[in-house]
Amino acid sequence: MLKLDKISKIYKTGTFGGKLLPAVVDVSFDVGDGEIVSLIGESGSGKSTIGKMILDLITITSGKIIFNGVDISTLKRGTLKNYYRNVQGVFQDPFSSYNPISKADRIFRIIRQEFFPKVKESEWDEKINSSLRDVGLNPDQVLNKFPHQLSGGQLQRFLIARALLLDIKFLVADEIISMLDASTRVDVLNLLVELKSRGLSILFITHDLSLGYYISERAIILYRGCVVEMGSTQKIYYNPLHPYTKMLMASVPRLDRKWGEIEVELKAEHLENTRGCGYYDRCPVVDRAGSCFKNRPPLVEVEHDHFVACSHYKEEKPL
Amino acid sequence: MIEQMNIKKSEKIDKIPIIKPKKINEFLYFAFRNNRVRVGLGVVLFFLLLTFIGPLLTHYKWDAYIGPFSVPPSSLYWMGTTSYGQDVFTQFVLGLKATFLVGVIGGGLGTFIGVMVGFIAGYRGGMVDEGLNMITNIVLVIPTFAILLIIAAYLKVRGIFVESLFIGFTAWPWAARAVRAQTFSLRSRDFVDMARMSGMKPLKIIFTEIAPNMMSYLLMTFILQFGGAILIAATLDFIGLGPTNAISLGLMMNYAVLSGALIYRAWWWFVPPGFAIMAIVGSLYIMNVGLDEVFNPKLREM
Amino acid sequence: MSLEVKNLRVYYQTLRGDVKALDGVTFNIKDGEIMGLAGESGCGKTTLGHSLVRLIHPMKFIEGSVRLDDEELPIWDMNKMNKYRFSKISIIPQYAMNAMNPTRKIGKMTSELLGSRGVNYKNTLTELNRRLDLVKLTQDVLNMYPIELSGGMKQRMVLVLSTLMNPSLLIADEITSALDVSTQKAVSEMLVEFRNRKYVKSMIVITHDISILYQIADSILIMYAGKLAEKASTEIIIHSPKHPYTKLLISSLPKVGVRYSEKKLVGIPGNTPLLLNPPIGCRFRDRCPVAFDKCVEEPPFIEIEKDHFVACWKELGENA
Numbered sequence: 001m002l003k004l005d006k007i008s009k010i011y012k013t014g015t016f017g018g019k020l021l022p023a024v025v026d027v028s029f030d031v032g033d034g035e036i037v038s039l040i041g042e043s044g045s046g047k048s049t050i051g052k053m054i055l056d057l058i059t060i061t062s063g064k065i066i067f068n069g070v071d072i073s074t075l076k077r078g079t080l081k082n083y084y085r086n087v088q089g090v091f092q093d094p095f096s097s098y099n100p101i102s103k104a105d106r107i108f109r110i111i112r113q114e115f116f117p118k119v120k121e122s123e124w125d126e127k128i129n130s131s132l133r134d135v136g137l138n139p140d141q142v143l144n145k146f147p148h149q150l151s152g153g154q155l156q157r158f159l160i161a162r163a164l165l166l167d168i169k170f171l172v173a174d175e176i177i178s179m180l181d182a183s184t185r186v187d188v189l190n191l192l193v194e195l196k197s198r199g200l201s202i203l204f205i206t207h208d209l210s211l212g213y214y215i216s217e218r219a220i221i222l223y224r225g226c227v228v229e230m231g232s233t234q235k236i237y238y239n240p241l242h243p244y245t246k247m248l249m250a251s252v253p254r255l256d257r258k259w260g261e262i263e264v265e266l267k268a269e270h271l272e273n274t275r276g277c278g279y280y281d282r283c284p285v286v287d288r289a290g291s292c293f294k295n296r297p298p299l300v301e302v303e304h305d306h307f308v309a310c311s312h313y314k315e316e317k318p319l
Numbered sequence: 320m321i322e323q324m325n326i327k328k329s330e331k332i333d334k335i336p337i338i339k340p341k342k343i344n345e346f347l348y349f350a351f352r353n354n355r356v357r358v359g360l361g362v363v364l365f366f367l368l369l370t371f372i373g374p375l376l377t378h379y380k381w382d383a384y385i386g387p388f389s390v391p392p393s394s395l396y397w398m399g400t401t402s403y404g405q406d407v408f409t410q411f412v413l414g415l416k417a418t419f420l421v422g423v424i425g426g427g428l429g430t431f432i433g434v435m436v437g438f439i440a441g442y443r444g445g446m447v448d449e450g451l452n453m454i455t456n457i458v459l460v461i462p463t464f465a466i467l468l469i470i471a472a473y474l475k476v477r478g479i480f481v482e483s484l485f486i487g488f489t490a491w492p493w494a495a496r497a498v499r500a501q502t503f504s505l506r507s508r509d510f511v512d513m514a515r516m517s518g519m520k521p522l523k524i525i526f527t528e529i530a531p532n533m534m535s536y537l538l539m540t541f542i543l544q545f546g547g548a549i550l551i552a553a554t555l556d557f558i559g560l561g562p563t564n565a566i567s568l569g570l571m572m573n574y575a576v577l578s579g580a581l582i583y584r585a586w587w588w589f590v591p592p593g594f595a596i597m598a599i600v601g602s603l604y605i606m607n608v609g610l611d612e613v614f615n616p617k618l619r620e621m
Numbered sequence: 622m623s624l625e626v627k628n629l630r631v632y633y634q635t636l637r638g639d640v641k642a643l644d645g646v647t648f649n650i651k652d653g654e655i656m657g658l659a660g661e662s663g664c665g666k667t668t669l670g671h672s673l674v675r676l677i678h679p680m681k682f683i684e685g686s687v688r689l690d691d692e693e694l695p696i697w698d699m700n701k702m703n704k705y706r707f708s709k710i711s712i713i714p715q716y717a718m719n720a721m722n723p724t725r726k727i728g729k730m731t732s733e734l735l736g737s738r739g740v741n742y743k744n745t746l747t748e749l750n751r752r753l754d755l756v757k758l759t760q761d762v763l764n765m766y767p768i769e770l771s772g773g774m775k776q777r778m779v780l781v782l783s784t785l786m787n788p789s790l791l792i793a794d795e796i797t798s799a800l801d802v803s804t805q806k807a808v809s810e811m812l813v814e815f816r817n818r819k820y821v822k823s824m825i826v827i828t829h830d831i832s833i834l835y836q837i838a839d840s841i842l843i844m845y846a847g848k849l850a851e852k853a854s855t856e857i858i859i860h861s862p863k864h865p866y867t868k869l870l871i872s873s874l875p876k877v878g879v880r881y882s883e884k885k886l887v888g889i890p891g892n893t894p895l896l897l898n899p900p901i902g903c904r905f906r907d908r909c910p911v912a913f914d915k916c917v918e919e920p921p922f923i924e925i926e927k928d929h930f931v932a933c934w935k936e937l938g939e940n941a
Contacts, residue, residue: 042801043772057512081518088516097509101531107513114518151892159513181661182829183889186873190888193881207802210875214886237877251806253832255859255876259806 001201002054002087002170003030007063009049009225023049025225025278025296026063031170036192036202038212038233040248041222047205050222051174054203055089056080067170085115088163089172093179094155098147104155105143107162115166131161135191153184160191171195174205189215209252213237218305221245224278227299231306241308243283277310285312355609362602366595370419373412381410381566389585399587402578407588410566414592417567418549418599421483425548428487430541433494438525440495441502451495459492467560478562482555486548493547494540501536505529535614539607546603553596568592623823624650624790629685631672639681640896642668644847646685647922648930650790650823655816657834657855658827660844661870663893666827667715669844670792672696674712690789707738711788711821715795718775721767728763731782738786745785752781752820756811773804780811784820791821795828809837831874835859840928843867846894846904849922853929863925863936865909903934911935 009024024046031037041047052058054065056072065072067087075083091097098104108128112119119127129139135157142154150158156176163171173192177185192202193215206212212219212233219236221229221244229242240246250260277283277297299309350356379385384404392399398407440451467485474481505511506529514524530537555561556569557576575581575589629646632639643665650656658666668680673696676682682697689710695701714720722730731749732742750760756777767775776796784791793812797805815821826838834841834855841858843850843866851864862868869889879886891908894900900907902917909916915934922932931937 042803052512055512055516057515084516084518089512091509091512093509097513099510099528099532107517110514110517110519181893182831182870183661183873186875186886186888187890189875190881190885208875210877210879213877214875214879215881233880248802249877251803252877253805253809253830253836255832255835255871255874256878259810259836 001031001033001035001068002203003066004028004050004054005064005066007050007053007065008061009046009053009058010061022225024053027222027225027227028063028299029220029227029230031201031203033169034196034199034201035218036196036204036216038216038219039203039205039222040207040209040212040219042207044224045222046225047207047222048174049225051089051172051203051205054172055087056083057089081114085166086168087170087172088166088168089174090156090159090163090176092175094152094159095147097159098155100147102146104145104147104150104158107158108165111162111165127165128161131164132158134164135161136187137161151184152180153188156180156188157191160188160195164195169199169201171200171202172205173202175207177211178206178208209237209248210254221248226278226296226309227307228279228309229307230299235303235306239306241302241306242279242310243285244279247282279310349613350610353609353613355605356613357609359602359604359606359609362598363606366415366599367419369412370415373408373415377406377409377412379406379409381405381413389580389583391585392587398591399585401574401588402580402583402585407571407591410571411568411591411595414566414568414571415595417479417562417565418552418569418596420479421486421552421567422545422549424480424483425486425490425552426541426545428484429490429544429548430494430537431491432487433491433544434498434537434540436491436495437498438502438529441499442506442521442525442529444503444506448499455492455495458489461489463489467555471560476563479565479567482552482562483548486551490544490547490551494544497536497540498533501533502529505532535610539610539614542603542607542610546600549596550600568596623652623654623690625686625688626673627686627688629669629672629687630683631668631676631685632681632683633668634679634681635897638897641899642680642847642896643672644896644899646844646849648842648849648852650825652822653816654840655813655824655826655838656852657831657838657841658825658844659829659831659834659841660850661829661893663846663896664844665847666844667794668847670712670794670825670827671714673790673792674702674706674710675699676702707734707783707788708786709788710790710792711783711786712792713779713783713794713796715798717779717783717796718772718799721775721779723767726764726766727770727778731763731785734782735785740786749781749785752785755814755818756781757807773800773808776800776804776808777811780808780815784815787820789822790825791815791823792825793827796826797828797830797833805833806836809833813837831859831871843870846899847896848904849930849932850905851929851931851933852922857929863929863931864933865911865935866905869910903932 005028007024007027008022011021011023013019013021027046027050029037039047039050049058053060054072056075060073067083070083072083099106112124116124128143132139132142137154137157142150142158147155160171171192177188180188189211192204196202204212204216216233218231219233220227221236221242223244229236229240229245236245237249240249253259277295297309297311299307301307382405385406386396386400386404388400388404389402390396390400392407396406396408398411401407401410436451436455440448440455470485471477502525511524511528514528519527552561552567553569553572556567557573559573561567561570561573569592571592572589575585580586580588626649627647629643630641631643633642646665646669658669660666672680672682673687673694676696677699687694687696689705694705694710721727725733735742735745749763753760753762758774758777758781762770762774762778770778780796797808800808812824812826816824826834828834831841838855840852840854842852843858843864845866851858851862851867853862858867859871862871866889869887873886873888875886889908894904894907902919903909903912906912906916913934918934920932920934920937922930923937924930925936
């Protein structure tokens, strides 16, 4: 359904735009129909940037994003609006997604004005009620309220209901539960899986590995704007091959085992060498003078549905 | 049927949740309790009232010679007479009207242009922003004085309206800068992205999502432009570049000085208009400070 | 006993009345214990942390006593607390790393901080450098401005500063939430290291992320809606909790190795009660799957076995 082909986003910084800041570099992956794919990365990995490029909120520097065969950079006013009937997004902070001056329902009114101007009042009300019930909200409890009168979980579900009104095929969920309480997170997560079983494809952007494992069949691990490992969630989690993925797995605080005695190199602020591998400065199996410094390693399929971008993944340094 | 309707009504009433007082009410509540707003607004309203009532109390024309020269205020001539025997009170109230007109038209025009430029530059960014920035900077550094002299040379007869237009077209850059900065910061908020994903046109997003969150800023920008326009007009009038066929507070002071009222100590001709300008503009600025406290709850004295 | 808190009540003053954020809290912390304080938003954990150090408006002290090292802390009096703050009890507030003055070099800021407590900067320089090494910061950092440091570096700097005078109790409020996974691990382990080296005697680590507590805390205190729900050693809280809220909370956490298709996790239905007019009796009553009629009476926070406290009638049934 959605295909990213060598997508890059490079920001120009410095006076007169002299310096280049690569946020996303040559990322390619695809999401099929009715599939949840987790895009996992920490801060600075470029995951939110990718999400915004898919939603056409940020321009693409190079590469193509193709949705159902159409290159989205070719979309203009009318066709762009059509695109939004199929693709929508929900962001991290539930409270900042609402205009503070008006009630939460306004987001539904806007959808009606822009996409369904001819629909009758009663029919529209029925549509809203059924969308709200689909996301597990009681219409009587949540309609006609200001955002500050609803909880974070309710607000996020409200936004999902808005997307459902449009009958979308693809949802970009950018850290949608990280600002919610632990007890409500799970409900929103489960909702996403239910929606998937009804045919919705979701790109689930997160920094939390356990969430990615819980809801998606496929995962993509991002580091400093590049894909370092990609493939079936099962294979990545039980057999991580890229040194960064291994480090992630070892550092994530888990409830079933304690942290091991691992020396972890902390991330430097700026990467000196932009041509080589992004993990160069922290990698335990890095080849200082050779390939790791000169080239970004390509993504290679090492087993079915398991790709790694590392020249030395086979070498085992005891972790 | 009626029973059904009655039941529905009472259901609705039961369901109305206790909502916090709406934002506008909250604003008015705090605004009218703030001392600065009260004082500032009071002074401005006083002069405004004078503008309406004053002309009803006098039957003279401002430039008619109605009495003896340079008479100090008395029961016959409430504010005395000018060196030419005109009634100062008539000049004063009509001058007030002109001053307010310049403030509204000049200030309003300046606000409008500045706000539009600021919104578009702030929302669009990129090349549009660069271009508008350049225009803003050019207008800012144009030597308005020189242009005024040229205009004065070409237009022998000019009225209040032309003066207001001139002020409006040259004073907007400050408003544009301020609005642009605010728009920039609001534009990156999530709810603007949500509006974009709803397919809204950019202009609609600016007016329905961004502007309402800046209402306080826009109001204060207008007040500053209003006061600023009055000051600029007064200065222009005073140095002789003002309207040729009208009277304003600045013009009163101009005529007073030119005809030697300073030497003759005819204070009743130039002190009242000067004082009035100071009072009006000063009160506007005080009101602005008070409004800033109202809008920015952190500054409020709890 | 390092810290003894008895019946602490702290409310927030608002235009609409008092929000009963902390309503009668009693617990103890031993010397050398790292206690995790966990709960969801609105449970009162940040209020508890802050009221021990800096009880300012709009917080209002109602009643209660706090004893640190057998000395009563006058938490209701900001001036009297001055001599305890930073030297006996210290806090790393939630956004500390972003609160550093951007126009001051780190070294200057440190010397000003120490000077305000009557400590000579030069005398502590050697110890300061030693600690900077411990947290893997170079000594050059004293000459840098905050903007030159990354988030992790700033957090480690704040950690060093807050513990410079070897306080008896350190309160760390959500210090790892904004950090990367690898930095989280490093900073959390540093906390433990500081305790091991006796730079700090005991700690209260406030966080919503229970898995971090599992890694570093000796005991965990679970709060709900301004009251204590359960306190026990980390092992017991994670693997055999007794309070219904704790049980539901632990089981709603996604774990690596558990998939939706294998085992669907369940959240806790409903919302936390508003604390303007909290419900009478047990505050978890409305959402509790095992609530019964006794729950309209507030359950006491009682030790059901050594070092294991619970506030639940169901559990106290046998011992009541």
